[in-house]
Amino acid sequence: MENVIIHIDVKKKLLSSEGVMILEVKSEIHTGTLTALFGPSGAGKTTLLRILAGLTKPDMGKIQFGDEIWFDSERNIDLPPQKRSIGLMFQDYALFPNMTVQQNIQFAQEEKDYSFTQNLFKILQLTEFANHKPVHLSGGQKQRVALARAIARKPRLLLLDEPLSALDSDMRIMLQNEIEKVHKMNKATTMLVSHDLNEVFRLADRVVCLEKGKVIENGNPQQVFSDTSISGKFQVMGQVAAIEKQDVVNIVTVTTGNNTIVKVIAFDDDIRQLSSGDRVLVFSKAFNPIIKKI
Amino acid sequence: MDAEFIQTLLLTLKLAVSTTAILIIIGLPVAWFLAYSRFKFKPVIEALLSMPLVLPPTVIGYYFLLAYSPRYWFGDWLGRVLNIRLAFTFEGILIASVIFGFPFMIQPIQSGLRSLPESLLEASYTLGKSETKTFFKVLLPNIKPSLITAIALTFAHSIGEFGIVLMVGGNMPGVTRVASVAIYDEVQSLNFSTANQYAFILFAVSFVLLTIIYSINKKPDSWKML
Numbered sequence: 001m002e003n004v005i006i007h008i009d010v011k012k013k014l015l016s017s018e019g020v021m022i023l024e025v026k027s028e029i030h031t032g033t034l035t036a037l038f039g040p041s042g043a044g045k046t047t048l049l050r051i052l053a054g055l056t057k058p059d060m061g062k063i064q065f066g067d068e069i070w071f072d073s074e075r076n077i078d079l080p081p082q083k084r085s086i087g088l089m090f091q092d093y094a095l096f097p098n099m100t101v102q103q104n105i106q107f108a109q110e111e112k113d114y115s116f117t118q119n120l121f122k123i124l125q126l127t128e129f130a131n132h133k134p135v136h137l138s139g140g141q142k143q144r145v146a147l148a149r150a151i152a153r154k155p156r157l158l159l160l161d162e163p164l165s166a167l168d169s170d171m172r173i174m175l176q177n178e179i180e181k182v183h184k185m186n187k188a189t190t191m192l193v194s195h196d197l198n199e200v201f202r203l204a205d206r207v208v209c210l211e212k213g214k215v216i217e218n219g220n221p222q223q224v225f226s227d228t229s230i231s232g233k234f235q236v237m238g239q240v241a242a243i244e245k246q247d248v249v250n251i252v253t254v255t256t257g258n259n260t261i262v263k264v265i266a267f268d269d270d271i272r273q274l275s276s277g278d279r280v281l282v283f284s285k286a287f288n289p290i291i292k293k294i
Numbered sequence: 295m296d297a298e299f300i301q302t303l304l305l306t307l308k309l310a311v312s313t314t315a316i317l318i319i320i321g322l323p324v325a326w327f328l329a330y331s332r333f334k335f336k337p338v339i340e341a342l343l344s345m346p347l348v349l350p351p352t353v354i355g356y357y358f359l360l361a362y363s364p365r366y367w368f369g370d371w372l373g374r375v376l377n378i379r380l381a382f383t384f385e386g387i388l389i390a391s392v393i394f395g396f397p398f399m400i401q402p403i404q405s406g407l408r409s410l411p412e413s414l415l416e417a418s419y420t421l422g423k424s425e426t427k428t429f430f431k432v433l434l435p436n437i438k439p440s441l442i443t444a445i446a447l448t449f450a451h452s453i454g455e456f457g458i459v460l461m462v463g464g465n466m467p468g469v470t471r472v473a474s475v476a477i478y479d480e481v482q483s484l485n486f487s488t489a490n491q492y493a494f495i496l497f498a499v500s501f502v503l504l505t506i507i508y509s510i511n512k513k514p515d516s517w518k519m520l
Contacts, residue, residue: 055416081419088420094413098435107431108421153421 004031004066006157006189010051010058014213016042023047023058023213029206031066031156034183034190036204036221038197043210045193046091049159052191053088054081065157084157087150087188091161093142095134101145102130108152120148123178139166144175151182158183160192164199176202197225197239197279198256225279235283236262240276254282298467299488303495306453306472309384313391313452314399314445320392321399321444326429328400329407330415344401346394355461358390362462380462387463387470391452398447406440407433439510450503454496 006029014021023044029035037045050056052063054070057078063071070079081088087108096104105117121127124144134142143166150158163179164172180203183190194200200207200221207224209217217224225237238256243266250271254262262282266274274280327333328340346354362381363369372378380386410433418428434441456474463470465479473492480489 053416053420055420081416082422082424084420085422086420088417090413090417092411092413094411094417096414096417096432096436098432107418107423110422149417149421 005029006031006066007062007064008052010048010061010063010071012047012051012056012058014044014047018042021213025208025210025215027208027215027218029189029191031189032187033205034180034192034203036200036207037191037193037210038195038200038207039210039216041195044213045210046161048210049088049161049191049193052157053086053159054079054084055088085153085155086157086159087153087155088159089146089150089161089163093134093146095142095145095149097134100131100133101126101137104134104145104149105152108149110153116154117152120151120182123181124148124175140168140171143167147175147179151186154186154188156188158186158188158190160190162193162195164194164196172199179203197237201225201237235281237279237281238262240274240278240280242276243271243274252280254280256282299491301468302471302473302476302492305384305468305470306474309388309391309455309459309472310449310452312388313395314449316388316392317395317399317448318445321396321403321448322429322434324396325400325403325407326433329404344397347397351394351455351457352461354394355390355458358386358393358458358462362386382462382464382466382470384463384469387459387472390458390462391455394455394458395448395452398451399444402440402444402447403437406437410436442510443507446503446507450500453499 008029009026010023012023014023021042021044025044025048037048039045047056051058051071058071058073060073061071062069062073065084068079069075069077070084071077096107099107102117105120106112109117118127121130124147126141126144126148129137129141129145134145137145143163147160147163150160160179164175167175176199179190179192183203192199192203204221206219207217207221208215209224236254236256238254240252241255241261242253244251244253248267250266250268252264252266252271252274254264256262264282324343328336333339359381360366361368362372362379364373364379369380372380378385380389414432414436415428418432419425423431454474455472456478459470459472460475460478463475465471465475471479473496477489477492477496480486480492
């Protein structure tokens with residue numbers, strides 16, 4: 001495995017719905033890792049992927065992949081996407097409508113690699129659709145084809161823009177495994193944009209949290225999302241799905257990793273600052289959680 | 295039908311086919327440039343290329359006649375250096391017809407390209423494909439209706455071209471006398487039955503071509519269904 005570092009230090013002025021925003025990212029990524037970009041929409045996650053892909057030009061800064069300089073505003077270097085050895089999975093999939101699924105994948109390969117393609121189809125359950133045109137596929141199927149196409153080239157840097165958003169939860173869990181497998185198989189460096197906390201925990205070695213164009217946190221998911229000041233026997237991280245009032249208490253529904261649901265009873269004081277979608281930590285201190293084989 | 299009638303129709307066909315063929319070759323790169331370039335003076339080029347849509351053909355024909363004339367530098371240079379004379383020749387009306395047909399070839403292709411999602415182009419670039427390969431393998435196959443419209447419109451328009459041919463080429467049988475000019479000529483000499491035949495053929499060809507264009511454009515572009 002090549003073991004080099006990707007240096008990213010870029011700045012770009014963006015026009016968002018809330019006015020001018022400066023996207024400013026400085027980070028180092030080790031090759032072979034899987035980094036998640038996490039944050040609210042409009043934080044600049046997609047733009048950062050586009051900058052790495054060479055599709056959007058930063059105003060200033062430097063991107064260096066090992067010894068290879070991809071972008072350097074001072075030295076006027078801006079490598080075109082063709083020369084960056086990347087695979088980008090677009091949010092709108094960008095499948096070529098004139099080509100079948102198989103042709104879409106083969107178009108991505110410099111040399112046709114039949115066994116690799118067949119393997120990819122098998123993993124992503126696309127074999128039976130190989131000769132279909134994208135127009136005849138469902139949203140989830142298109143998303144898998146887009147993923148396959150981004151991987152097919154065996155890029156050094158794989159950029160995935162919300163790769164699993166259109167899939168149902170079973171498919172999503174299965175594909176999370178597959179992304180992990182493919183990531184390890186290719187020994188590529190992967191960056192994925194995700195809104196899904198579970199996904200970040202499942203897949204990422206590292207998470208970069210972006211908000212309004214700035215990196216607010218950067219580290220491994222455990223560090224970033226768990227509150228280390230709380231010591232508990234039992235800790236689950238999740239997202240608030242709903243808050244219902246029942247008599248004097250409230251029932252807070254929290255979805256956690258692997259799509260399990262936890263219901264927690266909370267008093268008015270506890271939920272004062274909580275709203276749907278918040279990241280929360282569910283923990284127990286005094287009581288021992290009970291474990292039972294199922 | 296007499297030999298001259300057939301000769302005129304064949305010449306008309308030759309002019310239209312040559313014009314269309316040349317315009318496909320020159321028009322594709324120009325349309326690509328106009329669709330994607332952010333060149334500062336692009337509007338000026340677009341305006342120049344679209345002039346034939348608004349100017350009377352006689353105006354353009356007049357300028358061509360001046361350009362071809364040995365009394366001015368361009369015609370003089372053509373004659374002295376290259377030994378070419380363009381006024382009242384088939385090559386002369388062909389060049390004029392190509393220039394005149396430019397907007398009919400370019401505009402449908404340009405708007406077809408612009409309506410494609412930009413991510414298709416970007417996806418191809420990120421897969422390591424050059425601009426040329428992207429154009430021929432990804433962009434063009436996905437704007438087939440626009441392409442067919444452009445070709446059919448250019449062809450139909452050059453078959454019916456009158457003013458510019460008459461100005462630049464005159465009315466020389468077998469050289470520059472095309473069907474539309476012949477109609478005018480036959481009517482002038484009160485020869486209505488021949489004029490009638492020419493008129494019917496031009497009408498029928500244009501009608502068939504336009505019907506083809508409209509039936510193709512009824513189907514949405516494939517990418518729009520995605």
